[in-house]
Amino acid sequence: xxxxxxxxxxxxxxxxxxxxxxxxxxxxxxxxxxxxxxxxxxxxxxxxxxxxxxxxxxxxxxxxxxxxxxxxxxxxxxxxxxxxxxxxxxxxxxxxxxxxxxxxxxxxxxxxxx
Amino acid sequence: xxxxxxxxxxxxxxxxxxxxxxxxxxxxxxxxxxxxxxxxxxxxxxxxxxxxxxxxxxxxxxxxxxxxxxxxxxxxxxxxxxxxxxxxxxxxxxxxxxxxxxxxxxxxxxxxxxxxxxxxxxxxxxxxxxxxxxxxxxxxxxxxxxxxxxxxxxxxxxxxxxxxxxxxxxxxxxxxxxxxxxxxxxxxxxxxxxxxxxxxxxxxxxxxxxxxxxxxxxxxxxxxxxxxxxxxxxxxxxxxxxxxxxxxxxxxxxxxxxxxxxxxxxxxxxxxxxxxxxxxxxxxxxxxxxxxxxxxxxxxxxxxxxxxxxxxxxxxxxxxxxxxxxxxxxxxxxxxxxxxxxxxxxxxxxxxxxxxxxxxxxxxxxxxxxxxxxxxxxxxxxxxxxxxxxxxxxxxxxxxxxxxxxxxxxxxxxxxxxxxxxxxxxxxxxxxxxxxxxxxxxxxxxxxxxxxxxxxxxxxxxxxxxxxxxxxxxxxxxxxxxxxxxxxxxxxxxxxxxxxxxxxxxxxxxxxxxxxxxxxxxxxxxxxxxxxxxxxxxxxxxxxxxxxxxxxxxxxxxxxxxxxxxx
Numbered sequence: 001x002x003x004x005x006x007x008x009x010x011x012x013x014x015x016x017x018x019x020x021x022x023x024x025x026x027x028x029x030x031x032x033x034x035x036x037x038x039x040x041x042x043x044x045x046x047x048x049x050x051x052x053x054x055x056x057x058x059x060x061x062x063x064x065x066x067x068x069x070x071x072x073x074x075x076x077x078x079x080x081x082x083x084x085x086x087x088x089x090x091x092x093x094x095x096x097x098x099x100x101x102x103x104x105x106x107x108x109x110x111x112x113x114x
Numbered sequence: 115x116x117x118x119x120x121x122x123x124x125x126x127x128x129x130x131x132x133x134x135x136x137x138x139x140x141x142x143x144x145x146x147x148x149x150x151x152x153x154x155x156x157x158x159x160x161x162x163x164x165x166x167x168x169x170x171x172x173x174x175x176x177x178x179x180x181x182x183x184x185x186x187x188x189x190x191x192x193x194x195x196x197x198x199x200x201x202x203x204x205x206x207x208x209x210x211x212x213x214x215x216x217x218x219x220x221x222x223x224x225x226x227x228x229x230x231x232x233x234x235x236x237x238x239x240x241x242x243x244x245x246x247x248x249x250x251x252x253x254x255x256x257x258x259x260x261x262x263x264x265x266x267x268x269x270x271x272x273x274x275x276x277x278x279x280x281x282x283x284x285x286x287x288x289x290x291x292x293x294x295x296x297x298x299x300x301x302x303x304x305x306x307x308x309x310x311x312x313x314x315x316x317x318x319x320x321x322x323x324x325x326x327x328x329x330x331x332x333x334x335x336x337x338x339x340x341x342x343x344x345x346x347x348x349x350x351x352x353x354x355x356x357x358x359x360x361x362x363x364x365x366x367x368x369x370x371x372x373x374x375x376x377x378x379x380x381x382x383x384x385x386x387x388x389x390x391x392x393x394x395x396x397x398x399x400x401x402x403x404x405x406x407x408x409x410x411x412x413x414x415x416x417x418x419x420x421x422x423x424x425x426x427x428x429x430x431x432x433x434x435x436x437x438x439x440x441x442x443x444x445x446x447x448x449x450x451x452x453x454x455x456x457x458x459x460x461x462x463x464x465x466x467x468x469x470x471x472x473x474x475x476x477x478x479x480x481x482x483x484x485x486x487x488x489x490x491x492x493x494x495x496x497x498x499x500x501x502x503x504x505x506x507x508x509x510x511x512x513x514x515x516x517x518x519x520x521x522x523x524x525x526x527x528x529x530x531x532x533x534x535x536x537x538x539x540x541x542x543x544x545x546x547x548x549x550x551x552x553x554x555x556x557x558x559x560x561x562x563x564x565x566x567x568x569x570x571x572x573x574x575x576x577x578x579x580x581x582x583x584x585x586x587x588x589x590x591x592x593x594x595x596x597x598x599x600x601x602x603x604x605x606x607x608x609x610x611x612x613x614x615x616x617x618x619x620x621x622x623x624x625x626x627x628x629x630x631x632x633x634x635x636x637x638x639x640x641x642x643x644x645x646x647x648x649x650x651x652x653x654x655x656x657x658x659x660x661x662x663x664x665x666x667x668x669x670x671x672x673x674x675x676x677x678x679x680x681x
Contacts, residue, residue: 020143020232027146031139038139061182065211066139068231087214 001114002029010074010107017071028070035066036112041105048094056094057086074104121173128153129175129245134163134191135209136183140230144178144209147234148241152176160186164194167201174204175245178237181210181219189215189222196223199264199321203252205244209237260333262310263317268340271332272386275342278330279382282344287382289389290341290349291397292320292356292374295407297337304366312360312370313337319356340390349376353408373400377411395419422480425472429486432464433493439463440497441664442515444673445635445657448649455677456655457514457548459637460498461664462490487520494518495536499547501667503540509674516548516578521555524563530570544574548599552580556595567596578635583623592630599655600627604638607658610647617647624651 004025008014012032021028040063047056060083067076082097122129131152135141136159145154155170157163160183167174177195181188188208195201205225208215209232216227225244228236258270266274279287294300294316301309313333320339321331329343346352353374361367375397380389395418396411432438441461446453464472481487498515505513523529537547549570555563556579567577576598584603602623609616627634636648639658648656662673 016231020147020234022146022150022234024146027142031142034139058182058184061211062137065180065230066137068211069140069143071231 002033002111004029006111007032010072010111013071013073015071017069020069020071032070032072032108033112035070035072036105036108038063038066040066041101045098045102048098051091053086053089053091057083057089060086072108075101075108078104122175123153123173126153130155130170130173131176131178131241132157132163132166132170132174133178134160134183134188135178135180137180140180140209140232143232144237147232147237148178151238152241159183160188160191163191167195167204171200171204175248176241177204177206178241179206179208179224181208181212181215189218192219192222192224203248203255205248207237207240207244263314263333265317265321265339266330266332268332268334271330271340271342274330275386278328278342279386282328283382286345286379288341288343288345289377289380289386289393290343290374291334291390291393292339292341292372293397294337295371295373300368300370304362304368308360308362308366308368311362312368315358315360316356316370316372319358323352323355340393342386345379349374349408349410371407373397373407375399375409375411392416392419424469425477425480426484426486428466429477429481429489432466433489437465437467438490438493438497439465439666440494440501441666442501442670443657443664444662444670445516445655446661447654448645448656449654452680453656453661454680455513455673457516458670459550459657459664460494460501460515460517462494463664482520482522485522488522488526491518491520491523492532495533499536499540499542502542502546504667505671505674506542506546509671509678511674511678512542512546513674513677514546514548514576516550518580519549519551521552524551524555524566525560529566530573533570533575534573545576548576548578550578550580550601551597553582553584553603556597564596571596571598583619592626597632599633599635601635601637607636607638607644607648608640610644620647621651624653628652 004014004018007017007029017032018025018028021031040059044056044059044063047053047059060079064076064079064083067073067079078097078100082094085092085094129152131148131154133141133144133148133154133156135144135156138158141156141158145156148154152175155166157166163177163179164186167177179188179191188210192206192208195204195206202223206223208219208224208227209230210219210227211230213229219227225248226240228240259266265271294312297309297312300312316337317331317333317339320341324331324341324343327344327346329341332340334340353372357369357371359367359369375393375395377389377393377396380392392411392415395415396409399409399415400406439462441463442458443461444455445457445459447456462474462478464474464477466472478487478490481490495517498517502513502515505511519529526532533547533549537544551567571577577596578599578601579595579597580601581603582600583606600623602620606616606620606623610620624634633654635655635657636653637657639645639648639656639660641660644658645656645660
């Protein structure tokens with residue numbers, strides 16, 4: 001079940017995320033739930049698979065901002081890392097990051113759906 | 115209006131902030147962070163944002179703007195805001211995870227830049243600070259700008275023009291003075307509201323054009339605007355572009371034309387205000403011309419300016435060394451069979467040691483512009499009084515002399531005392547001394563002027579209204595004004611030569627003065643024919659080249675001798 005402890009276990013910097021949401025737990029959890037439902041992760045993977053680096057950058061960039069704001073560190077880290085080569089539109093192998101992201105979003109979604 | 119101070123919501127005392135962010139989560143967080151202190155509205159993209167900005171332009175205190183958004187990029191929105199003088203006043207804080215975009219954001223007019231993730235305390239502190247700063251700036255702007263047109267007031271304009279030079283020392287600049295042709299007629303014909311609309315339209319048009327090249331504009335007074343801008347060659351085009359058709363909702367319509375004086379490639383080592391004086395001199399060249407509406411300050415004007423400067427520098431020496439000579443032009447009573455000398459008018463000449471004889475037509479308008487005329491008048495008053503005394507002593511008769519009293523003298527609170535003292539010092543009475551006040555001074559219709567004239571008349575001085583009919587008088591004014599003698603403008607006399615109507619006008623003027631029991635002096639009498647006409651029409655006194663030009667005192671004495679012989 002999605003709650004503060006579960007998110008902390010997930011690796012989120014809950015204190016920081018909460019502070020950004022003015023320590024309103026319900027508000028923070030609602031936004032995390034919304035972030036988990038975000039289809040941007042799938043959009044990012046599709047764009048990379050299609051070598052559409054413009055679209056991939058846009059998707060990664062958007063996810064970077066949201067995950068940073070919610071302090072979803074396990075998701076934010078790989079996204080922030082891959083944004084840099086994407087900014088330069090480098091057509092490299094992004095799969096390691098994508099796998100990490102896929103696993104972590106799956107874990108988060110599992111928490112949400114419990 | 116550009117100088118509207120951002121308003122707070124009267125119901126809760128909060129400022130309005132717009133959050134522009136495509137990511138719903140970010141949008142919600144930001145709105146939540148700000149909603150304690152502000153009324154927050156949100157937009158998902160730049161187009162929606164622009165719509166909300168325009169709708170709330172006068173209430174919006176701050177915009178928080180994301181950059182990477184689908185559709186229009188945040189930079190494009192910034193550019194639109196920057197180019198709109200009304201919207202540009204709203205502070206924008208760019209919020210993005212794009213650290214590299216900071217410089218470009220600030221270049222495009224963003225007030226500040228903060229990166230994601232948000233730090234609530236920082237966001238709130240900056241929001242507060244920038245709203246305060248923007249309000250302070252708006253207050254400053256509202257004091258430095260003309261309320262009607264939103265243009266700078268003169269003082270601030272000169273300050274910013276100087277600042278422009280400091281930042282762009284190598285950019286050639288032009289000083290331009292422009293005004294609306296026959297603006298007073300537009301105001302009179304269509305009313306003040308329409309006149310204001312015209313001023314606003316002209317201000318917008320001129321500013322719109324010159325601000326593109328970094329130029330600034332000020333409304334100096336009434337319908338006169340000043341422009342300071344990088345040098346341009348398209349003034350003819352500019353005059354045309356600024357000549358606009360103005361219509362209002364009530365069906366009033368007028369075609370507005372501008373008159374423009376340009377001092378191009380202005381010298382930067384002369385004072386900024388003087389650069390505009392030069393542009394104005396160019397503009398003044400066009401006064402009365404219907405075909406010409408653009409003039410440049412040129413070499414001839416420059417030479418004239420240098421000449422005038424020389425005169426202004428030399429005037430103090432001239433007064434001290436008595437280079438000014440008072441000439442006297444006789445006035446004759448023509449009511450009898452032969453003309454009889456009645457009095458004289460004192461007229462000044464400048465015998466400059468190196469420039470030779472300088473016409474009063476050159477130096478009097480110049481001295482009138484800067485108040486030096488008072489010193490000159492005082493000089494003439496004293497010289498004339500001493501001369502009346504000298505003639506009295508030499509010939510045993512009094513030849514009253516009239517002296518000119520300039521408009522500015524009439525507002526000198528010590529005028530009456532000064533004149534009385536001069537008269538007394540020379541052992542004269544007020545009957546020996548007459549004062550000529552130009553008709554245009556009377557048209558000020560000032561209570562102070564009327565009081566002064568009344569006081570002088572009570573003391574026995576006779577007041578001549580000079581240049582009567584030269585363009586300012588109204589019959590209504592004439593009936594209520596205190597004066598003793600009307601002195602007809604020369605043009606009335608000269609117009610009688612070839613125009614029947616000229617003679618009729620002259621007759622009318624003389625009839626009016628008879629009706630008011632005021633003697634009439636006709637000046638500028640040059641021919642026998644004119645003299646006979648004046649006599650026929652019942653004019654009392656004449657003055658002019660037909661009898662004598664203004665002459666030095668020694669030459670004048672022959673008229674006194676003739677007069678004595680007549681007796």
